[in-house]
Amino acid sequence: DIQMTQSPSTLSASVGDRVTITCRASQSISTWLAWYQQKPGKAPNLLISKASTLESGVPLRFSGSGSGTEFTLTISSLQPDDFAIYYCQQYDSYSFTFGPGTKVDIK
Amino acid sequence: QVQLVQSGAEAKKPGASVKVSCRASGYRSKSYDINWVRQATGQGLEWMVWMNPDSGNTGYAQKFQDRLSITRDISIGTVYMELSSLRSEDTAVYYCATSPSGRHLRYFDYWGQGTLVTVSS
Numbered sequence: 080d081i082q083m084t085q086s087p088s089t090l091s092a093s094v095g096d097r098v099t100i101t102c103r104a105s106q107s108i109s110t111w112l113a114w115y116q117q118k119p120g121k122a123p124n125l126l127i128s129k130a131s132t133l134e135s136g137v138p139l140r141f142s143g144s145g146s147g148t149e150f151t152l153t154i155s156s157l158q159p160d161d162f163a164i165y166y167c168q169q170y171d172s173y174s175f176t177f178g179p180g181t182k183v184d185i186k
Numbered sequence: 187q188v189q190l191v192q193s194g195a196e197a198k199k200p201g202a203s204v205k206v207s208c209r210a211s212g213y214r215s216k217s218y219d220i221n222w223v224r225q226a227t228g229q230g231l232e233w234m235v236w237m238n239p240d241s242g243n244t245g246y247a248q249k250f251q252d253r254l255s256i257t258r259d260i261s262i263g264t265v266y267m268e269l270s271s272l273r274s275e276d277t278a279v280y281y282c283a284t285s286p287s288g289r290h291l292r293y294f295d296y297w298g299q300g301t302l303v304t305v306s307s
Contacts, residue, residue: 080248113293115231122281122297123231134295166231170285170292174247177231 081105081169085178091186098154100181102167107147111171114143114152117180118163126165127152157183188212190282190298197304203270206301208282209263213296216240217287220265221294222256224278237265238287272305279303 082105092098102112110130115123125134127143130150140155154161162185167178193207208220222234237244237256244256255268269276280301283294 111290115294122283122300123294124297125293125295128293128295168231168233168293170290173245174249175233175292177233179230 080174081108081172081176083167083169083176083178085165085167085181087181088179089182089184091184092157093186094157094159096157096186098157098161098183100152100165100167100183102145102150102152102178104148104150104169104171108169108171110146111169112143112145112150113168113170114141115166115168116161116163117166123166154183188214188284188296190284190296192280192282192298192301195302195304197306198272200273200305200307202272202305203268204272204303205266205268206280206282206303208265208267208298210239210265210282210284210296211263213284215286218284219287219292220256221283221285221292222267222280223283223294224280225300226275226278229278233292235267236285236292239263239265269303272303274305277303277305 084103086101112130114127117123131143142153164180164182166180191209219236219238221236235246235256253270257266282298284296285292
């Protein structure tokens with residue numbers, strides 16, 4: 080199985096900050112990568128697919144980039160609603176693995 | 187709008203089986219798969235299995251292949267996930283989630299509310 084890692088594991092930031100989360104795959108996955116946001120007690124919410132395609136209804140302050148083995152999720156100006164855990168997920172091959180998550184909390 | 191409605195919380199003893207249901211409605215295309223993803227408390231997400239409700243085609247994570255079964259009841263638009271030989275490490279919230287059908291489309295665009303399965307003696 081492809082292993083996914085994320086850094087940092089926790090990120091403390093303030094409203095208005097630019098935030099970047101990195102996701103790495105153990106082998107090339109082209110652009111078959113998705114990003115999710117999860118809030119406590121809720122199901123994950125799909126933000127981005129195919130590394131950089133923003134899902135309908137997702138604010139434009141979210142963006143994704145990368146290909147191969149290294150990817151980033153950027154929030155251009157952090158808003159109060161953005162404090163959450165973010166997961167990347169590869170869907171190049173079984174077993175469609177997720178990264179361990181990055182918690183974005185209030186500084 | 188897409189809705190995935192799951193069955194309620196379950197409490198099971200080690201060695202038992204659990205069956206969780208998921209009813210999907212409102213997906214704009216008929217070409218979608220139902221997946222099951224689980225999350226232990228405070229832990230990350232783990233994909234388990236997919237099924238296409240129309241064709242019945244399935245795909246399993248190797249880790250669960252021996253004790254996981256996914257079935258469907260077309261008449262009521264429901265997919266079932268049954269996990270057997272439960273152990274304490276299976277305590278988790280189990281989510282069903284849709285993905286578009288097809289190669290390189292296994293990202294999860296809609297999610298159910300989750301079903302807590304607790305395994306304890």
